[in-house]
Amino acid sequence: MSFLDDLRTRRATVAAQLAAMTVTSVGGKPNAITADGGTSVDHVGYRKSLLEELKMLDEAILREAQVQSALDNDGGSWEIESQVYT
Numbered sequence: 001m002s003f004l005d006d007l008r009t010r011r012a013t014v015a016a017q018l019a020a021m022t023v024t025s026v027g028g029k030p031n032a033i034t035a036d037g038g039t040s041v042d043h044v045g046y047r048k049s050l051l052e053e054l055k056m057l058d059e060a061i062l063r064e065a066q067v068q069s070a071l072d073n074d075g076g077s078w079e080i081e082s083q084v085y086t
Contacts, residue, residue, distance in 0.1 A: 004064045007084070011057040018050050060084045 021028035027050065032041040060082055 003082075004061065004068060007057055007061045007064060010084075011054065011061065014050055014054050014057065018047070018054070021047065056084055 017027075023029065026041075027043050027047040029041075029043045031044050034040045063082060
């Protein structure tokens, strides 16, 4: 399995988590606020973090696909460094 395949697998997993969210599941609910006004469960933050990860994965997949295409078409030598923060 290539790095590009790994990125696509992770993207599919994150997309499935988002697609499975309902108004009664973790991430689909509004934040739960404690009696003293503090946030006890950050459902909104969890959902936002998945959306941000999806965006970063899309960008990394695009970059990696471009690199692979260049290598396949050119045969030249490349050194690429990528990071995906999860």
